[in-house]
Amino acid sequence: MQKPDIPANEAERLAALRSYDILDTPPEPDFDDLVAIAAAICDVPTALISLVDSDRQWFKSKLGLKVDQTPRELAFCAHAILDPSQPLVVPDTHQDERFHDSPLVVDEPNIRFYAGAPLVTPQGEAIGTLCVIDTVPRQLLPQQRKALLALSKQTSRVLELRRVSRALARQLQESDWYEKQLLQYQQQLEASNADLAALTRTDPLTGLPNRRAFAAAFEQAQARRDGRLQVAVLDIDHFKVINDVHGHPEGDRILVAVAETLRLYASAPGAVARYGGEEFLMMFESDLRQAELQCEFVREAIANLPVGLPLTVSIGLATHRAGESSADSIARADQALYAAKRSGRNRVEVAEGD
Template sequence: MQKPPTPVNEAQRLQALRSYDILDTPPERDFDDLVAIAAAVCDAPIALVSLIDEQRQWFKARTGLAARQTPRELAFCAHAILRPDQTLVVPDARDDARFAGNPLVLDDPNIRFYAGAPLVTPEGHALGTLCVIDTKPRDLADKQHQALTALSRQASRAMELRRVSRALARQLQESEWYEHRLLQYQSELEASNAALEASNADLAALTRTDPLTGLPNRRAFALALEQAVARSHAAAPLQVAVLDIDHFKTINDVHGHAEGDRVLLAVADALRLYAPGPGSVARYGGEEFLLLFEAPQPQAQLQCEFVREAIANLPLGLPLTVSIGLAAYRTGEEPAATFARADQALYAAKRGGRNRVVLAESE
């Protein structure tokens, strides 16, 4: 058995694959129909829509096979994507040096015959194949070969249509949201001077509010810290915590940005429950949040631990943890300096293994 070589354009190919946001998604009828037709036309017991990522071969659609994925190094399709312009046909895998010792040949599903037509993007990147498999040596008739190639083109078009449709849906949703907001402001501006003042107040609030979670943003949090400093005496303790969702990029890459937004909203809701008071929780940016405690550091640290455990127990259907850095405000320093020390403690929490609270070093 020979391990499949890596395509020369692997980085661009993987980037193109991720742009389709299709890996680990539920079955879809368009792709299920294509494998059913391929199996029937080629008289094969197994047919697959297979996608090759860094480490595995994942099946978007399958018939005749229970597995959802296999290691990439065992995948026939990992060889097929090396030639995007050709259908790879293996009449007898046991007579082919690339596959003779492959466990998928020697054991279940006992592959002997394979034919895979690459799924190619408009830019020419082969993302996987539409393939058929049999447990006995054989070949494809010319018409079967042509049909399999045609069906792979249909599968490629279905992927492209799916990508474009999802992108358009997101743009339409955003457009409708902005249009709704604009109409709302126009109505307020046309009402009266009182409505004008209310609209201006709303606009000011928007500059201090995160549009996704509805939490105050970093600017509003800095103002809340300044106000807390102004109303407290010099010895009053103030603590700032920076919270970061662990492996958030992986959530977006694997589950999609819509799922990432759902996680951000759930974390924001949890933080509201544990917020010490109005304006004391904010979205810092990306997957980071801020907490302000007008309390001694041990009490703030305990509250951060409660937050960390509460988020780890959110019923989201996927593992979720956060890392937190906590720093005490020093009399006379700028808020940015407090943020920076809390941020350094956060990175220490990341380096220490994540899912923990770390205190900033004291001078």
């Protein structure tokens, strides 16, 4: 195991960390939300906000880990802060001489993959990381790396706004100027939280809404279009073959191309979403016949995409029924999708009874 070096600006770095008055404080929702999003986007069981103190790393927020701190000499994050300009990514700790015999690798929590994006103050000191961990080797996709960097910057902003807000709150009574400054920082925090909320509703690869955003849009449409609301589940045929033969970057390109096509046929911004993997959702505020015709248009448009590969989709369509949840409607559309696949793929099937 290789112990981490001490940064050249260690005194300034520790002073900056102390100025946040955050070590050994209770959990806070703003930080817990960031950790949960990082874990979800990177598809890992463990994510942390780690602050590197003089002799320990302490976790302001943690998901998938029981301990509150570890010795600095064992900390992966103590290596990550040595270069504040970029994340530290360790695809397989067993193949890295710095970590292969670390107690954190050979024993609990059995770290095999690590990626940590430094938390950097406005003055440039790296005081910790937002990191994600897995027990199996892996790589970060480009969009996951981009999202992890964005979330680390968001974490740094929340830390800074928290520090300034607390300092201003203590001095609020001294001057109206402090009151105006506090309001300004609160507005910045609200804007940052709005950006964060948008991130939780968006698929990072395609830019489409995710299933959570789709469910919200579906519930709103349900109130407007009772009896005239249709939902479709679309699946790219033989997508695993594309990934296996041409590689995951090519598969990502196909997903983005399909998403752009679906966006053209969406009746509203929230009417199309990535459901997961190679599956997408569409919503139509129309009768069943019109929705089926739209699905046929979508199917033909995708079959004619100039992507250099044979590409088709199978589609299942269902009518939302009164009193039915969005999940139930999607489940019936999903059953129709599997019927389309059993019937030869590259076709549209309507759910039984609709």
